[in-house]
Amino acid sequence: MADVQTKNMAESYPVNGGNGPNSYAQNSCYQKEVVDGAKGMITKAIAEKFDIGNPLLDCPNLIRIADFGCSTGPNTFISVQNIIEAIELKHKSTQQNSKTLEFHVFFNDLTSNDFNTLFMSLPPSREYFAAGVPGSFHGRVFPKATLHIAHSSNSLHWLSKIPEEVLDRNSLAWSGKKVHYTGNEKVLEAYSAQFKNDMKTFLSARALEIVSGGVILFFVGGCEDGFLASQTCSSMQFGLLASCLVEMAELGMISEEKVESFNVPIYLTSPKELKEVIETNAEFSIERMENFVPYKNPEMPDCQMLSTHLRVVIEGLISEHFGTEIVEGLFERYTKKMEENYFVFDMKYRQEFVIFVCLKRK
């Protein structure tokens, strides 16, 4: 059994803070592509599904928006701006009166997230009141029925913890020296069960916090129904990361036991699975659900860039488990490993996409 991996990840491993060369703030262009691709979907969903004039919404001139898993910016600011513009657009087209709307925007992420960087990066010309909300979105972080719009992008694919059986040598779902569900269906099943549990806790908390008539707009990574998730490009990339760690263990740089007790808590769901888990919560109706592929330049991925992108999101996890001293060497190896195994980028493995979901609180 592992040591640190059994604790709740939700409070432990945020993305890299600050604004340095290996910060999330400077290396989240993949996430930005999702955010940019999302704009049209957000605008349409708000226009069609969010009823500003609904008498069930309190404070008719005040809209409260929360971004769950905001990280350090700047993507969260773009998402929030897109949401506000969509609401303003709808407000202008539907309201007879000329009352001005006010927006209270809440940026939520783990307590260990770098909120200082987030706050210092807030757009100076923003037309909303901003607040930071520390705490895991798998639990309650807002009072009852106070939110109108909940948003989450690139966050719900993070598991709140690694399932215990994955770290148990005596279990069929033991991941061994693999750090993901690469090629092991039992590990995949355990990840899937954890994801479903996490989505349930996320939705249960939001059901209490969102006013009747309010909406959740979220974006989560997924792959085709029935496609072997463990053979997606992203899972195979984690396979390459695992092989780097195994090499480093063979060279005596880290212990084998540390490799065995390490796993990446990221899971890609499928539209079918996601729909089923949402439907277990009777408080929400699924108003819209669609897949989209935000990636630009899909033919020839840049291995150095992909390596840095992974680094900014999992460096905290790696450092905590193996020590900070291995980080630089690991990601150098990983870049090289991807270049040597370019077949993982073959289009037949690239079955991942982003699932956009709009839910309405009944």
Place this chain on the structure above:
Amino acid sequence: MADVQTKNMAESYPVNGGNGPNSYAQNSCYQKEVVDGAKGMITKAIAEKFDIGNPLLDCPNLIRIADFGCSTGPNTFISVQNIIEAIELKHKSTQQNSKTLEFHVFFNDLTSNDFNTLFMSLPPSREYFAAGVPGSFHGRVFPKATLHIAHSSNSLHWLSKIPEEVLDRNSLAWSGKKVHYTGNEKVLEAYSAQFKNDMKTFLSARALEIVSGGVILFFVGGCEDGFLASQTCSSMQFGLLASCLVEMAELGMISEEKVESFNVPIYLTSPKELKEVIETNAEFSIERMENFVPYKNPEMPDCQMLSTHLRVVIEGLISEHFGTEIVEGLFERYTKKMEENYFVFDMKYRQEFVIFVCLKRK
């Protein structure tokens, strides 16, 4: 004319962050004495002046509380807890129904405040939803009519900026190598005018944010009406700090010009002055106003402790103006200087106290 001093201080110089030996979090026991002494006054003011059952308050079961100038904790958590306990007490004694109250607590301070330390220090067993609000309380930081209780302790004596004439060689209010209004009535007048302006902007912003029937509870440093504020113990201590800077300039460690362009933006008002400035805002009624002396052990102050206490609140200011390299030496000198000039602690100069004010939004 000064350089950095002319910029708006409100966005620039928070207290020392983190949890280290020179952090505010570890050296705010003076402020804690104010907080502890305040508990009874808060409880009484809420019992008598805050009307939970007032139909003008929206969301009858949700109370929104904001602490303005929260710093990094732990004092803000004690204040908030005191307020919540006072409301719960009143709720239990006055409500027929057994509905549970929810509390949404907003911690406000300058954007450059160390919110990461604040969030990591949040009491794990708190029974409220917490949010951080970055931005100067001299401007709007909340939507209209959404707060029920505003609190501020040990913050409103900070001026938002040093008045321009204090830094102008050609003005009668030029402070020269003094860093405060020590012994110069014209400088004192300029500080007073800035304080009054700051209180006005604070109250104007809160008048919009607080619901009708809501209250402001605040604590601010003051001295007796008519007492020469420039001869209070605290102003004389700033005089000693100035003499340390002058010595360091004579030794060539810092430039004379730097000393001349530096001032400490702290002002102690008087009950009469404070009452007058509050009365210029027609939206609030003064419900309570009283002075109290929170200091324990007043006979023999500990110079080392006083020196560290000043350091944690103005180190940012000093570093920004003179460079971080002088901080250690300056505060060593300052401790020694206080020991050599112990007369400043004579009871006849110790005319400072804390003024507690309870205002109600009409």
